[in-house]
Amino acid sequence: MSVRRRLAFVLLAWSAAAPAARAAGQPATATLSATISPQASLTLSTASLVFPDADPDVLNKVPATGGPVTINAKARATQGQAVVLTVLASSDLRSGLDVIPASNVTWTASGAGFVAGTLSATVPAQVATWTGSGLHSGSQQYFFRNVWTHPTGTYTTTLVYTLSAP
Amino acid sequence: MRKAVWSGVATAAAVLMMSSVAFAQAASDTKTVNVTAAVNAKAKLTLGSNAAAFADADPDVTPLLSATAISIDIKARTSAAGNVTLTVQSGGDLVSGSDSIAINQLTWTVTGTNFAAGTMSKTAAVSVGSWAGSGTPSGTQTYKLANSWSYNTGSYTATITYTLSAP
Numbered sequence: 001m002s003v004r005r006r007l008a009f010v011l012l013a014w015s016a017a018a019p020a021a022r023a024a025g026q027p028a029t030a031t032l033s034a035t036i037s038p039q040a041s042l043t044l045s046t047a048s049l050v051f052p053d054a055d056p057d058v059l060n061k062v063p064a065t066g067g068p069v070t071i072n073a074k075a076r077a078t079q080g081q082a083v084v085l086t087v088l089a090s091s092d093l094r095s096g097l098d099v100i101p102a103s104n105v106t107w108t109a110s111g112a113g114f115v116a117g118t119l120s121a122t123v124p125a126q127v128a129t130w131t132g133s134g135l136h137s138g139s140q141q142y143f144f145r146n147v148w149t150h151p152t153g154t155y156t157t158t159l160v161y162t163l164s165a166p
Numbered sequence: 167m168r169k170a171v172w173s174g175v176a177t178a179a180a181v182l183m184m185s186s187v188a189f190a191q192a193a194s195d196t197k198t199v200n201v202t203a204a205v206n207a208k209a210k211l212t213l214g215s216n217a218a219a220f221a222d223a224d225p226d227v228t229p230l231l232s233a234t235a236i237s238i239d240i241k242a243r244t245s246a247a248g249n250v251t252l253t254v255q256s257g258g259d260l261v262s263g264s265d266s267i268a269i270n271q272l273t274w275t276v277t278g279t280n281f282a283a284g285t286m287s288k289t290a291a292v293s294v295g296s297w298a299g300s301g302t303p304s305g306t307q308t309y310k311l312a313n314s315w316s317y318n319t320g321s322y323t324a325t326i327t328y329t330l331s332a333p
Contacts, residue, residue: 012217038193057210057241062203069199076193093203098246105201142201144216149300151246159199166192 038077042085042163045070049159051144061106061143068110068139076133077166083165086124086159087117090160095153102157104145111138124162133165209332210241211252216278218309225313235306243300243331250301250332251289254284257327262309269324271312278305279296291329294330300332 047063075083089102105119113136114128128137214237223231242250260267273285274294278302281295297303 038191040193040195042195042197044199046198047197047199048203049199051201053204053206055208055210058245089201095205096202100203100205105203144203148243148302149206150243151243151254151300152205152207152248155203155205157201159201160193161197161199163196164192164194 036076038165039122039161040083040165041074041077042161043072044161049142051142054146056146056148060146062146064142064144068141070139071111071114071127071137071161073128073136073163074134075130075136075163077165079132081132081166083130083134083136084126085128085161085163085165087119087127088124088160088162089119089121090158092121093157095151095155098151098153098155100150100155105142106145107140107142109138109140112136114138114140119159121157127161132150171187192216205243206259207245207248207332208241208243209250209330211328211330212239212241213328214239214306215235220309220311223244223313225315229313231311231313233309233311234283235277235308236288237304237306238281238294239302239304240295240297240330241302242297244332246299247298248333250299250303252296252328252330253296254286254294254326254328255291256286257325258288258326260322261317262322265318265319265322266310267317268320271314272324273312275308275310276305281304281305281307294328 006065046069047067048064050066051062051064054062069086073085077083092102093100093104102119106117108129110118111128113130115126117125117127119125127140128136128138194318217233218233218236240242240250240252244250256272258268259269259270269286270290273284275283276294278295280297282293284292284294286292294307295303295305310313
């Protein structure tokens with residue numbers, strides 16, 4: 001390295017170090033913060049369930065056409081807290097004035113944390129529960145209880161899924 | 167002085183951070199699914215026997231012949247206000263070769279809710295029972311044949327058709 005280049009390097013190093021040297025007498029801190037808030041994201045493979053008509057003597061539990069509902073849940077929660085997925089029917093199954101209780105709809109489940117259950121129009125039924133943050137997936141196969149005593153009609157209701165992350 | 171200011175700022179930031187954690191809101195996401203269930207009209211009739219036989223007897227001793235009771239099991243799905251009906255009609259009179267016995271000589275008694283006794287006809291369907299709405303009623307029907315000295319001897323037969331309707 002030539003003398004000139006060596007001198008230039010020293011000057012450059014000094015100029016770079018000078019502010020730090022001046023600051024050495026005035027200590028300061030900077031706080032870096034990141035806010036991680038609870039988040040919840042729910043994805044269902046379908047927005048409709050259809051139970052076709054069937055002979056009660058042949059099928060006493062009619063599966064929904066289209067097969068299981070695939071559920072993907074993403075949740076960011078407080079450590080150790082339960083992330084809960086529930087489903088609630090907005091009302092019993094209705095066809096005009098005729099009513100079939102929501103409890104005639106049941107489901108089986110697959111996937112870690114998912115549980116089988118019975119639909120209700122008054123109390124949210126648990127579909128799945130997990131502890132803490134994570135991504136979860138599973139499925140629900142819905143069934144309609146098929147009995148001779150149901151009045152004929154086309155019955156409808158709406159299911160409301162709620163994923164909660166505390 | 168500057169040190170005190172920086173210290174205050176740092177403290178405020180820490181307090182702000184702590185408070186934001188303390189007041190973090192729980193998160194939730196909701197999705198809806200529409201449900202449709204089709205429940206169509208259906209009718210299913212099961213008879214305990216497809217034959218009713220009357221044994222020969224002295225008309226003075228047994229003026230009314232009786233067959234073994236036939237069990238009737240109904241499964242019907244209809245509207246809430248729908249009327250489920252069960253009727254019978256004979257294909258003709260009781261015949262034996264060229265001889266005949268008028269089919270109105272055949273009557274029946276019943277057991278079971280909303281089953282009805284009646285007299286057979288070859289020209290009109292006769293009610294055996296009627297029920298409101300969907301359900302699975304069951305009962306029995308016992309055929310009776312008037313036994314008369316005026317009948318010509320023979321082995322008489324007729325075919326009876328049952329019709330269950332669920333609108």
